[in-house]
Amino acid sequence: MAKAELTSPWARRIGNAAFLTPALALVSVILLVPFAVTAYQSFTDYDGIGPAGFTGVDNYTRLLGDPAFRHSLLNTLMWTVGTLLLPVALGLLIAVLTNGSGWRAWVRYIFIVPYAISGTATAAIWGFILRSDGALNQALGWVGLDSLRREWLLTWPTNAIAMIVANTWQAVGVAVILFLVGLQAVPTDTVEAGILDGAEGFGLFRHIVFPQLRPVTVVVVGICIANSLRVFDVIWLLTGGGPGGVSETLAVTMYRQTFVVSDYGFGAAIAVVLAAIVVAVSWVYLRQQMPKRG
């Protein structure tokens, strides 16, 4: 049976538009409209109840002069660097060691299983470990390492680092899975050719295997950047962003200013800054890493 073909360019455009409209409408309603509302709110002194007065760029000037905001920005940077280094590097390492001749395959499940656990449960488990009277300090005391006992969740930067580690424990699973998929897609003949040419050990991995993992690495790094910028649940449940706001990242500051302090305008300004950072980082990263087309 002959297919009806859309030969005229206009007809084709209308056809394309018809297919695109539902997706565009959905994105507009659930993403662009709320963003526009938030952006507008960031220029007001809206408190969640009363009428919102237009205050121009006041909220943004306040942000610039606020040491707590700068500290929150610093924590966000630490989280980004930490989540880039740890889950990506550990994920790759575990995937390589449990793929093929290294450790046994079941070892990988130890690292993958936490990925199935929610952020809330992760925080509950790590709270039990990290509190001053928690499992870690008790264990250190038990083996006679009292000098290593810390108030893990109470002092900065220890609490930020401890939470990055807790988050890594949960997040490394997805990196392992993706790297394993990538490793299994590396054609064996390239590896054999490398061996024939005298490559071995780390050199073989570095020059033959790793370059072929590039597409997967791009995805894993992208996921990690996105996760680090939006991290909320683990921090909120382990320290509440405290004590005294020292462990807040931008997402937590945004939430606290909006829904705890009821300073919706100020919270919206933080949301806009965070969104700008996310868009800028993603854009630069994807521009750099995605294969160029036509």
Added chain:
Amino acid sequence: MYKSYWVIYYNKHIYADLGLSVPTTWDQFVGNAQRIKASGVTPFFATQEAGWTAFIWFGEILSKLDPDFYQKLVNGEAKYTDEPARKAMGIWSDLYARGFFTPPDTPWDNEPAMFKAGKVAMVPMGTWRNAIFSQNGLTDADYGAFVLPTITPNTKPSVIVESGVFAVPTRGNNVAAAEKAMGEWLNPQVQQTWVNQINDISANPQVGITNPILTAVTTQVQQLKPVPLERYWEASPPALVEGNVQDLAAFMVSPRKANIDPTLSKMQQRADDEWAKWRKRN
């Protein structure tokens, strides 16, 4: 909905084992804590883990040091940098230096279990907390409660009071009927069933109290005739209180003398900002 007094709950077994009696002066209170500490038990529960819980000891100590100042401070008529606030923080810092408190990241949810197990001897909290203690099987044979003594014998006695309310919106559809229905809520018969259920004190003084711990508290209140003070959490504009509990939380982590003035200056700066906003809006 209820009228809670803020009291210090104490574990009667620990008190009996060490031969301690319920303190009527500040010195006895601190002396008891010293004896408890020496026996290897943490005397006082304190945590900043739940966020809001950071104001509890600040409010208790300040109100027992100078109730009039406390009132002025929460009303925005006195400054956090004034002498009584600095002195209260100094007392708190001393108690920390003596190792009397639980670590500041102790989960608030663990408090009833720790109190029951005798891991902590005294817990400052509203009488509404009585419900959870009794639900966990504690009776008046296990614990009691007292209003914290004033810091000096000639300080005016005071007690922090907390109440929950049913609010009727003034622009509601049928305000008169709603108020009438709410009025029925205070009917002693309704209240009796309610307070027996929640194990707290009714806002209606005609309602009898059957729980022995609450009876002891109300008897003490009747004898002391303390000035009722509003709880810190409700007493000032919300943004001010929310911000200040963060500063108090940070102080609990590092309760050094050198930290007192920076903490109070920060709190006062926020008070200046938030009271200005509050007055502009209301």
